[in-house]
Amino acid sequence: MTIEANMPTLPPLTGRAGHFRPLLEGLARRTEPVAIALFAVVVGLALFSVFIAAIGKSPLQLFQLMYAGGFGSWFSIQNSLSRAAPLLLTALCVALPARLGLVVIGAEGAVVLGGLAGAAIAVPLIGSAQPLLAWVMMAVAGMVVGGIWIGLAGFLRHYRGVNETIASLLLSYIAIALMNHLIEGPLRDPASLNKPSTAQLPPEFMLGKIPGMDVHWGLVIGVLACIGSWILIERTSFGFAARVAGGNVRAAQIQGLPVGRLVVGLTALAGAFAGLAGTIEVAAVQGSANGALIAGYGYAGILVAFLARHNPLAIIPVAILLGGIDASGGLIQRRMGLPDATVLVLQGTLFVVILFCETLYGRFKAFNPDLWKRSA
Amino acid sequence: MTKLLRMNRRSFLKSSATGAALAGLAPGLLGSTAAAQAALTVGFIYVGPKDDYGYNQAHAEGAAVIKAMPGVTVIEEENVPETVDVQKTMESMINLDGASLIFPTSFGYFDPHMLEMAKKYPDVQFRHCGGMWKEGVHPENTGSYFGYIGQGQYLNGIAAGHATKSKKIGFVAAKPIPQVLQNINSFLLGARSVDPAITCQVIFTGEWSLAVKEAEATNALVDQGADVITCHVDSPKVVVETAAGRGAFVCGYHANQSPLAPEKYLTGAEWAWGNVYSDFVKKAQAGEKLGNFVRGGLKDGFVKMSPLGPAVPEAGRKQFDTTLGEIMAGGFSVFKGGIKDNKGNVVVAEGKSFPEDAIELESMDYLVEGVVGSTS
Numbered sequence: 001m002t003i004e005a006n007m008p009t010l011p012p013l014t015g016r017a018g019h020f021r022p023l024l025e026g027l028a029r030r031t032e033p034v035a036i037a038l039f040a041v042v043v044g045l046a047l048f049s050v051f052i053a054a055i056g057k058s059p060l061q062l063f064q065l066m067y068a069g070g071f072g073s074w075f076s077i078q079n080s081l082s083r084a085a086p087l088l089l090t091a092l093c094v095a096l097p098a099r100l101g102l103v104v105i106g107a108e109g110a111v112v113l114g115g116l117a118g119a120a121i122a123v124p125l126i127g128s129a130q131p132l133l134a135w136v137m138m139a140v141a142g143m144v145v146g147g148i149w150i151g152l153a154g155f156l157r158h159y160r161g162v163n164e165t166i167a168s169l170l171l172s173y174i175a176i177a178l179m180n181h182l183i184e185g186p187l188r189d190p191a192s193l194n195k196p197s198t199a200q201l202p203p204e205f206m207l208g209k210i211p212g213m214d215v216h217w218g219l220v221i222g223v224l225a226c227i228g229s230w231i232l233i234e235r236t237s238f239g240f241a242a243r244v245a246g247g248n249v250r251a252a253q254i255q256g257l258p259v260g261r262l263v264v265g266l267t268a269l270a271g272a273f274a275g276l277a278g279t280i281e282v283a284a285v286q287g288s289a290n291g292a293l294i295a296g297y298g299y300a301g302i303l304v305a306f307l308a309r310h311n312p313l314a315i316i317p318v319a320i321l322l323g324g325i326d327a328s329g330g331l332i333q334r335r336m337g338l339p340d341a342t343v344l345v346l347q348g349t350l351f352v353v354i355l356f357c358e359t360l361y362g363r364f365k366a367f368n369p370d371l372w373k374r375s376a
Numbered sequence: 377m378t379k380l381l382r383m384n385r386r387s388f389l390k391s392s393a394t395g396a397a398l399a400g401l402a403p404g405l406l407g408s409t410a411a412a413q414a415a416l417t418v419g420f421i422y423v424g425p426k427d428d429y430g431y432n433q434a435h436a437e438g439a440a441v442i443k444a445m446p447g448v449t450v451i452e453e454e455n456v457p458e459t460v461d462v463q464k465t466m467e468s469m470i471n472l473d474g475a476s477l478i479f480p481t482s483f484g485y486f487d488p489h490m491l492e493m494a495k496k497y498p499d500v501q502f503r504h505c506g507g508m509w510k511e512g513v514h515p516e517n518t519g520s521y522f523g524y525i526g527q528g529q530y531l532n533g534i535a536a537g538h539a540t541k542s543k544k545i546g547f548v549a550a551k552p553i554p555q556v557l558q559n560i561n562s563f564l565l566g567a568r569s570v571d572p573a574i575t576c577q578v579i580f581t582g583e584w585s586l587a588v589k590e591a592e593a594t595n596a597l598v599d600q601g602a603d604v605i606t607c608h609v610d611s612p613k614v615v616v617e618t619a620a621g622r623g624a625f626v627c628g629y630h631a632n633q634s635p636l637a638p639e640k641y642l643t644g645a646e647w648a649w650g651n652v653y654s655d656f657v658k659k660a661q662a663g664e665k666l667g668n669f670v671r672g673g674l675k676d677g678f679v680k681m682s683p684l685g686p687a688v689p690e691a692g693r694k695q696f697d698t699t700l701g702e703i704m705a706g707g708f709s710v711f712k713g714g715i716k717d718n719k720g721n722v723v724v725a726e727g728k729s730f731p732e733d734a735i736e737l738e739s740m741d742y743l744v745e746g747v748v749g750s751t752s
Contacts, residue, residue, distance in 0.1 A: 068472075075471050079464045180582055184551070185752065193739060194506070194553045195484055216460075285460050287488050291583075292458040330453045330465050334473060340425070340455035 024372040032367035033309065040357035044350040051345060057336055069331035070324025081215045084323030086111075088222025089277035090301025091308065091315045092229055093150060096270040098310040099233055100263060101246040102157065103165045107274040108298025109172025110149045112179045114142035114275025115282045119198040119289035120187055122205055131204050138279050146275015147268040149175060154267025158260045164267070176294055183290060197290035207284040216284035218277070222319075225273055229312035242266055274298060303347060307354050322347070416476060416660055417449045418442055418653075419469035421462060423482035423610075424585060426454045430611035430630040431584075435481040435505070437631065438649025442657050451475060458484035466493045470500055477660050479653070481505045486520075494518045501666055503656060509669050519668035521652055523678035524732035526562040527703050528645025529606070530710045531681055532627035533566020534699060535642040536604040537574055538692030539625045540567070546597030546624075547578040548590055548607035548615050552751040554740040556608045561744045562710050563606055563627075568746060570695065577602055578749035584610040594618040604642070616641070625687055632682045643696070644682035651677040673732050674703050707731060717742035718749075 049059035070080050093107035118138035125134045153171055156162035180196075182188075189199040207217045233239035245252035245259050252259050277297060282289055304322055308314035329343035365371055418439075426436035432454065443450045451473050456462045462485050469475040476499070480490050483506045494502050494515045502518045509520035536545050545567055549556050564576040577600060579593035590607070594615050597605055605619040606612075606627035613636060619626045620637030628634065628644020652670065659666050672678035681700065684693055702708050712729030716722055723742050730736050743749055 069468070075467065079468065082460050082464055177582075194555055196551070196553065281459070285488070290484070292484050295457045295459045295461075326461075327464065327468075330456070330468055331472060333453050334451040334469070340453075 021372055025369045028367050028372055029369045032361065032364070033311075033314075035367070036357050036360050037307075037354065039360075040354040041350065043357070044346075044353040047353065048346050048349050051349070052342075055338075057338065062332060062336065062338075065331050065335055066325065066328040069328030075214075076324075076327060078214045079327040080320060080324035081213075081219055082323070083326045084319040085216065085218040085222050086277045086281060086297040087300055087304050087319040087322060088219070088226055088315060089273045089280075090297045091304035091319060092225055092301075092312060093146075093270040093274035093277075093298070094302050094305035095308065095310040095312055095315060096229060096233070096273075097150075097154065097164070097267050098305060099239075099246050100242050100266055101249070102154070102263070102267065104150060104153060104168045104267060104270060105165055105302050106150065106153060106168025106170075106172040106175075106298070107270075107277075107301045108294070108296070109168070109175030110146035110271045110274035111278040111281070111298045112172075112293050113149055113175045113278065114146035115278030115286075115293040116179045116182060116187070116198070116289040117145035117275070118142040118279030119201070119282045120182075122201055122283075123187075123199045126199070126202055126205070134205050135207070135283065138283055139276060142275040142279030143272035144275070146278065147272035150271025150274065151264055151268030154263045157267075158263040172298065179289070179293070180291070187289075189288065192288075192290070195290060197288040199288065201283065201287045205283065206287060207280065216280070218280040218284050221276070221280060223316055225276075226312045226315050229273075233312060238262075238265075274301070303351055307351065309358075415447055415449075416657065417451060417469075417474050418657060419466070419473070419475035419478040420450065420452045421456050421465055421469075421478070421480045421482070421485065422452070422454045423458065423484070424455060426452065428611035429613040429616075429633050429636065430609070432481070432610065434631045434647040435479070435649055438647070438653045439479075441650030442653050445654065445657060447661060448657055449473075456482075458482060458489065460489075462489045463493055466490070466502075467496075470497055475500065477501045477503070477656065477666075479503055479505070479656075490518060491515065501660065503666065503670075507669075507671060511668070516668070519666060519670070521656075521667075521670040523647055523652075524671065524673035525645050525647070525679045526558045526737070527674055527708065527710055527732055528679050528681060529559040529562040529627075529629075530566035530569075531696060531700060531703075532606055532629075532643060532645055533563040533568075534570060534696050535684065535688050535692055536563070536606070536625070536627055537567035537570025538689050538695070539642055539687055540574060540604050542601045542603045543571065543574045544601045545574060545576045545604040545606075546594075546600075546602030547576055547747075548593045548597070548605065548609060549578055549580050550584045550609045551582065552580055554738055557740045557743060557751065558737055559608045559629075560747060560749075561740070561742075564744060564746050565710055565715075567604075569699075570692075572746075574746065576747050578743065578747055580749070581609065587611075587614045590614045591618045595622065598622040598624050628682055634682055634685060638685070640687065641682070641685040642688050643684050646680050646682055648677055648680040671733065674700070675706055709734075711737065716745040718745050718747050720745075 052059045052062050069076055071077055090107045094104055097104040118141050121141040122134050122138050149171060153164045153168040156167050157164040183198055184196045187198045188196050209216055241257045242262050245257055245262050249259060278293060281293060286292055304315055304319050308318040325343060332338050332342055333340055420439045422432040422435060424432045426432050439450050439452060442448055451469055453465050456465050466478055469478060486504045486506055486508050490502050490504050494517050498517055504520050505522060507520045507522035509518060547560050547563060549560060560578050567574040577597055581589040581593055590609055591614050594605055604625040607615040607629055612629050612633055616626045616633045616636045620640040625640050625642050626637055627642050631646055632644055634641040656666055709729040709731045711724050714726045715724035743751060
């Protein structure tokens with residue numbers, strides 16, 4: 001009420017100009033997140049330039065290399081997309097629970113166990129099953145195990161009052177220890193002497209590349225998962241209930257929403273996506289489950305999800321952007337002699353600035369749809 | 377857009393300033409015959425930081441030797457995980473920098489990552505550190521090089537045997553895999569050549585690089601009375617500093633760590649990759665075929681010992697030099713005649729001896745008598 005009272009009213013538009021009002025209103029609503037995100041990225045890059053200049057290197061050369069290495073050629077674009085692929089799914093593992101108001105940071109554990117489950121279930125199928133059946137079995141195994149793992153954090157949260165952030169983080173340590181134990185013990189391929197791994201998948205079980213591209217199918221699966229999650233959250237009653245519970249648990253309970261089922265269901269779905277990321281890593285890249293699964297995809301997903309403000313659709317461009325930054329990191333090391341940590345500094349700077357810019361929402365009158373409403 | 381592209385191109389040309397490096401722009405032209413010309417771009421990929429006082433630094437020191445050679449451009453990338461990232465790094469070195477010889481130095485880079493890239497880029501030579509190449513199985517443009525460093529740990533053991541007062545020495549190990557087990561056993565056998573009453577406690581951390589656990593393990597070993605510590609982890613820095621801080625002596629591994637503990641450092645088993653890399657590069661420059669399977673030990677210049685520290689007593693220096701002389705003369709065996717494992721089983725029968733290149737040592741799965749610890 002008070003805001004509206006303070007709003008300056010535009011002179012009423014007459015004639016045809018009046019038709020633009022609803023358009024402007026929608027535009028104002030939609031451009032706010034984009035404008036603020038862009039502003040944050042520009043500020044982040046500016047701060048990073050100061051850092052680079054301070055250590056005596058040229059920020060201009062650095063940005064040119066980042067563009068060249070991340071997006072400057074078809075090779076670079078494919079490089080960025082390959083690196084973005086696993087982040088799409090691990091970011092969903094953070095973004096979905098976040099819509100319920102939960103901060104889940106244990107995607108790494110679900111990735112590792114999902115990969116292990118996928119690899120383990122495929123071993124007895126070698127030689128007897130069709131690839132399609134093997135893929136389905138692997139995906140199901142990875143998703144179930146990943147779902148149980150993160151779903152457990154959701155369950156503990158709702159029914160036992162255990163903080164889901166700590167629980168999911170600790171669960172991921174347990175997951176990594178469990179995988180190390182299994183690949184060095186019962187599930188170890190005896191031929192993997194100095195690199196403990198599960199048995200190698202035969203070539204026909206490998207997922208392969210998207211036709212015409214040097215990027216594996218994980219990218220397509222990840223994009224579909226993001227779109228599906230967006231529909232689930234924004235366009236279904238389940239998603240609506242989840243958002244209500246995320247806004248105010250008490251209100252949701254009073255409304256009779258099944259908060260427990262929402263929490264466990266959505267965390268399990270989130271874990272299933274991370275588990276699937278692990279399975280894809282095995283089936284498309286590694287060919288077996290081994291220590292290389294612990295590559296930090298789960299933790300990178302936290303960054304992606306927060307930068308995307310937990311919007312499943314926004315995860316797609318953010319993951320590609322981070323993939324590009326990652327891809328250009330090598331070129332920066334090789335051409336400018338900067339350490340690998342340079343890219344981490346950039347990611348950290350962007351992260352902090354973007355989180356800081358969250359406070360800017362609602363502060364600019366131009367983005368307030370009410371301003372553009374037809375004055376009565 | 378075009379302007380940006382042009383600027384990229386210009387900065388790209390600038391950074392590869394010499395006309396020689398320009399030849400590298402077209403990797404297709406750089407077959408084995410073209411490699412006979414002076415221009416050669418060599419790529420090095422490390423799994424960790426290249427100043428880690430350990431595994432990666434040893435390779436980076438080797439790369440620095442190549443850098444000083446005429447007509448060679450060295451490009452390096454550190455902290456590259458064993459995922460699709462390393463594949464893209466190799467491709468990026470080939471496509472954007474014109475690398476025609478690549479050394480992916482981490483064990484896990486071999487399968488599937490390096491093999492995939494070798495198939496895709498048959499004109500580029502790949503040589504991997506680890507000894508997994510098999511004739512007829514792996515592509516001809518790939519190969520392995522590795523060093524027998526076990527005898528270096530045997531010499532470490534001799535220095536340790538003379539320095540210990542408590543007759544207890546300690547070993548911080550990453551994983552119970554054959555290479556590591558051979559180092560542990562060699563270390564104890566070296567110490568027992570001084571005094572058969574010496575025992576060696578081993579603690580496995582489970583990971584190649586896990587600073588916190590390495591420090592905990594070192595402290596635990598010192599708490600249990602060990603007064604000489606060595607290790608086999610990627611970066612011995614934490615172990616060396618922690619042990620020396622607690623007053624224990626240390627033997628180094630991978631690289632020379634004496635600057636970290638000048639008074640407490642006895643000696644160390646170091647890689648001498650500079651010799652190996654310059655051999656490869658000389659061959660590549662002369663247009664000769666590079667070896668596919670290259671291995672060697674102290675005698676062949678693949679491994680070297682750090683200079684003996686001030687704490688090694690005179691008797692120790694004498695035995696160290698005598699044994700080193702025997703090793704350099706060739707045919708020396710650490711594992712000979714009547715060795716039992718620490719469960720009482722005979723693992724090397726009376727009258728048998730395994731020199732460092734014996735195939736039996738490649739699948740070692742035991743700890744010898746006198747080692748306190750378990751492989752599982």
